Amino acid sequence: MNSKLLPLIAAIGLNSTTAFAEQAKPTFSAGISTFAISQVVDDGYYAEDITFTGLQFIGSANLTDQVQAQIGFYSTSEENYDQLEMSGYSMRLNLGKGFQKKGLKVFGTFGLFNDRLTIKNNSSFEEKASGLEFGGGVGYNFEVVSVDYGLTIRTSSDYEKDEVWGSDTDVTTATGYLALTANF
Numbered sequence: 324m325n326s327k328l329l330p331l332i333a334a335i336g337l338n339s340t341t342a343f344a345e346q347a348k349p350t351f352s353a354g355i356s357t358f359a360i361s362q363v364v365d366d367g368y369y370a371e372d373i374t375f376t377g378l379q380f381i382g383s384a385n386l387t388d389q390v391q392a393q394i395g396f397y398s399t400s401e402e403n404y405d406q407l408e409m410s411g412y413s414m415r416l417n418l419g420k421g422f423q424k425k426g427l428k429v430f431g432t433f434g435l436f437n438d439r440l441t442i443k444n445n446s447s448f449e450e451k452a453s454g455l456e457f458g459g460g461v462g463y464n465f466e467v468v469s470v471d472y473g474l475t476i477r478t479s480s481d482y483e484k485d486e487v488w489g490s491d492t493d494v495t496t497a498t499g500y501l502a503l504t505a506n507f
Contacts, residue, residue, distance in 0.1 A: 349387075351507055352382070353505060354381055364494050374401065375401050375408075385423050395412060410441075416434060425465065428461070432460060432473065435456070454479070456498070469506055470503055472500070472501050474499045
């Protein structure tokens with residue numbers, strides 16, 4: 324190899340490594356959001372809409388401008404039967420653009436959820452459901468705060484058990500949130 328090219332190659336490699344390190348420096352956000360879980364429970368004769376609403380505490384690590392790891396802890400109650408509550412958490416990986424820069428961000432999401440369905444003041448009733456979720460979202464980063472709106476579709480096989488909505492049911496589950504987070 325030509326000895327005159329070695330310093331040039333080293334400089335290009337160092338510059339590329341420095342640029343990647345600057346881009347890969349993680350940023351973080353944390354905040355609160357509204358949170359809704361909507362389920363359509365169909366037993367073949369009758370379909371019922373069940374909607375849980377409440378709050379979610381959300382935290383995110385913006386690993387790069389294209390990759391975000393996010394966790395949310397939520398507590399909701401059913402709109403028509405306020406004794407019925409669902410709480411839990413979800414862990415998501417968001418892939419898109421704009422997580423670390425001021426301006427618009429758009430992303431696709433996939434992750435895992437873990438729900439706990441209970442009846443208030445009835446310690447003997449508790450059912451759990453977990454699975455995968457897929458969706459997307461859009462948001463806007465201001466200087467120190469962000470606003471995000473996201474939707475997901477969840478796998479529903481755990482809700483279709485006898486202990487939850489019944490083994491003869493078909494359940495479709497979707498979630499949505501509107502979040503306000505602080506960036507740091």
